[in-house]
Amino acid sequence: MKKILTFLFAAVALVTAAGASAADKSALTEIKERGTLRVGMSTFVPWAMRDKQGELVGFEVDVARRLAKDAGLKIEFIPTAWDGIIPALLAGKFDVIIGGMSITPERNMSVLFTAPYAHSGVQLAAHKENSADKTTIADYNKRSVTLSVRRGAFTVQTAKKYFPKAKLRQFDDDAQAFQEVLNGNAHAVLASSPKPEQMAIQYSDKLYIPFDERLSRGSEAFAIRHGEFDLLNFFNNWILLRTEDGWLKERHDYWFTTLDWEDQIAEGQ
Numbered sequence: 358m359k360k361i362l363t364f365l366f367a368a369v370a371l372v373t374a375a376g377a378s379a380a381d382k383s384a385l386t387e388i389k390e391r392g393t394l395r396v397g398m399s400t401f402v403p404w405a406m407r408d409k410q411g412e413l414v415g416f417e418v419d420v421a422r423r424l425a426k427d428a429g430l431k432i433e434f435i436p437t438a439w440d441g442i443i444p445a446l447l448a449g450k451f452d453v454i455i456g457g458m459s460i461t462p463e464r465n466m467s468v469l470f471t472a473p474y475a476h477s478g479v480q481l482a483a484h485k486e487n488s489a490d491k492t493t494i495a496d497y498n499k500r501s502v503t504l505s506v507r508r509g510a511f512t513v514q515t516a517k518k519y520f521p522k523a524k525l526r527q528f529d530d531d532a533q534a535f536q537e538v539l540n541g542n543a544h545a546v547l548a549s550s551p552k553p554e555q556m557a558i559q560y561s562d563k564l565y566i567p568f569d570e571r572l573s574r575g576s577e578a579f580a581i582r583h584g585e586f587d588l589l590n591f592f593n594n595w596i597l598l599r600t601e602d603g604w605l606k607e608r609h610d611y612w613f614t615t616l617d618w619e620d621q622i623a624e625g626q
């Protein structure tokens with residue numbers, strides 16, 4: 358399988374390089390010559406986070422590391438605030454966003470998405486005491502309700518769709534958004550699964566999941582700059598291969614359906 362992937366990488370690079378001048382190299386050729394894949398990402402559990410030694414771990418980190426390894430490249434992670442991650446990509450600060458980014462038409466106007474490599478969704482976790490009487494979407498769609506979300510995330514759109522009357526507080530990361538609810542300053546928090554479900558288990562004395570079904574289902578993909586079709590082709594082929602051999606599912610199941618990794622993680626995430 359690795360030989361096939363290496364061949365695909367080399368073949369795409371050869372074809373694109375043949376038609377490109379020295380001053381106008383393809384994105385894939387530049388990455389290959391540099392020998393390093395630069396990945397833009399933002400930390401949020403369990404996609405990407407710091408372990409107790411300060412190293413990055415998580416589903417996205419596994420994906421990016423395996424991608425680079427299969428291509429014979431080194432990996433460089435460039436942590437970036439979520440609300441500025443697309444502008445940073447467009448400014449050339451890194452080659453690709455691998456950060457649990459859901460495909461949306463609005464984002465697609467600015468970036469080129471690969472095929473999905475994961476599927477998640479948005480769920481709501483509520484404060485047991487403040488929201489004990491709230492069990493339906495209508496109960497949370499009131500002006501008296503305060504919801505917290507991570508700024509710039511797909512969850513903001515979901516919150517505005519289902520709870521347009523509620524007061525929305527936005528934070529730079531999921532940890533802050535959840536802390537707002539744990540402190541009793543908001544009725545509930547919206548986040549990508551499995552974060553709400555896992556936090557409800559971890560803080561079962563304070564949080565619970567009022568809805569049986571997720572509020573939305575997302576499709577996560579890599580994001581690159583428009584026009585980089587050689588890079589798109591390579592990423593899509595890699596996603597196809599790692600989907601067919603079950604590696605992506607195995608890694609996704611580990612990070613999203615278990616808490617076996619919890620002891621590795623630094624506190625406060």
